[in-house]
Amino acid sequence: MDYYDQVNEAAAAVRARVREVPRIAVVLGSGLGEFANALGEAVSIPYAQILHWPASRVIGHEGRLVIGTVRGRGIAALSGRCHVYEGHDLRTVTFATRVLGALGVRTLILTNAAGGVNTGFSRGALMVIDDHLNLMGGNPLVGPNDDRFGPRFPDMTEVYSSRLRGIADRAAREVGLTLPHGVYVALLGPSYETPAEIRYLRTIGADAVGMSTVPEAIVARHMGMDVLGLSCITNMAAGVLPQPLDHAEVMETARRVRVQFIALLEGIIGQL
Numbered sequence: 284m285d286y287y288d289q290v291n292e293a294a295a296a297v298r299a300r301v302r303e304v305p306r307i308a309v310v311l312g313s314g315l316g317e318f319a320n321a322l323g324e325a326v327s328i329p330y331a332q333i334l335h336w337p338a339s340r341v342i343g344h345e346g347r348l349v350i351g352t353v354r355g356r357g358i359a360a361l362s363g364r365c366h367v368y369e370g371h372d373l374r375t376v377t378f379a380t381r382v383l384g385a386l387g388v389r390t391l392i393l394t395n396a397a398g399g400v401n402t403g404f405s406r407g408a409l410m411v412i413d414d415h416l417n418l419m420g421g422n423p424l425v426g427p428n429d430d431r432f433g434p435r436f437p438d439m440t441e442v443y444s445s446r447l448r449g450i451a452d453r454a455a456r457e458v459g460l461t462l463p464h465g466v467y468v469a470l471l472g473p474s475y476e477t478p479a480e481i482r483y484l485r486t487i488g489a490d491a492v493g494m495s496t497v498p499e500a501i502v503a504r505h506m507g508m509d510v511l512g513l514s515c516i517t518n519m520a521a522g523v524l525p526q527p528l529d530h531a532e533v534m535e536t537a538r539r540v541r542v543q544f545i546a547l548l549e550g551i552i553g554q555l
C-alpha cells in the first residue's frame with residue numbers, strides 16, 4: 284500500500300472514533316503533554332489503535348491522540364511524537380502531520396523543548412518560532428512527490444504564519460507573559476551539542492536548538508496548513524552555563540512551566 288493510502292486509512296480510523304474532526308491541532312513536546320488533560324469532552328486514542336501510526340518510546344512522550352475542546356473550539360492534541368534519532372525515517376516522523384492534514388486540520392501548533400542558544404534567554408522561557416534552520420541532514424519531502432499532498436517545490440518564505448505569531452503575542456500579553464521570538468535550529472541528535480557547535484549555531488542565527496518540529500513544519504506547509512511554533516527553553520544550550528546537560532533537567536523545566544504553557548495555548552486557541 285502506498286504512503287498516501289496509509290495516511291488516509293489512519294485518518295479514516297480517527298474519523299470513525301469522533302463526532303467531528305477539529306480544524307486545529309497541537310503537537311505537544313517533551314514534558315508538555317499535560318495540555319492534553321486540559322481538553323474538555325475528550326476522546327483519547329492511543330497511537331497503537333490507529334492503523335499505520337508509528338510508536339515513540341521517548342520518556343516524557345505518551346503516545347496518544349486526544350480530541351476534545353478548549354474554550355468551545357475543537358482541538359486535536361498529539362501527546363508524543365516520534366523523532367529521527369529513534370531510527371525512524373523522515374516520512375515516518377511526519378506521518379502524524381500527514382494524517383492531521385488528511386483529517387482537514389488547517390492550523391497546526393507545534394511545540395517542543397529546546398536548548399537556549401541566545402544567551403539573553405533563561406531557562407523556563409517560552410519562545411515563538413519566527414523561522415527555522417534545517418540542520419537535520421534530511422528533508423521529509425525527498426523522494427517522488429505525491430501531488431495529492433502538495434507541490435514538488437513548496438515555498439518556505441513564511442513557514443511560521445505571521446498572523447499566528449501575532450495572535451501568540453496578544454495571548455501572551457493577556458496572561459502577562461513575556462514571549463521572545465527567535466530562530467529554531469533542528470539537529471538530528473540524540474547527543475546534545477558540543478559548546479563549539481552551539482557557538483557555531485549562534486553565529487549562523489539560531490536562538491534555540493532542538494531535535495524535532497522542522498520536519499513537521501515542512502510537511503504541514505507542503506499541505507498548505509498554517510503553522511505556529513512554540514519552544515519551551517528547558518535548559519541553556521551546551522557551554523552557556525558551566526554544567527552538563529541532562530534530559531531530567533529538560534523534563535523538570537517543562538513540568539515547571541506547564542501552567543503558563545497551558546494558559547498561553549488556551550489564550551491562543553481562544554483567538555483563532
Ligand code: HPA
Pocket residue numbers: 396397398399475476492493494517518519520521528533
Ligand atoms: N539541545 C537539543 N535539543 C534539546 C535541548 C538542547 O539543549 N534541550 C531540549 N531539547
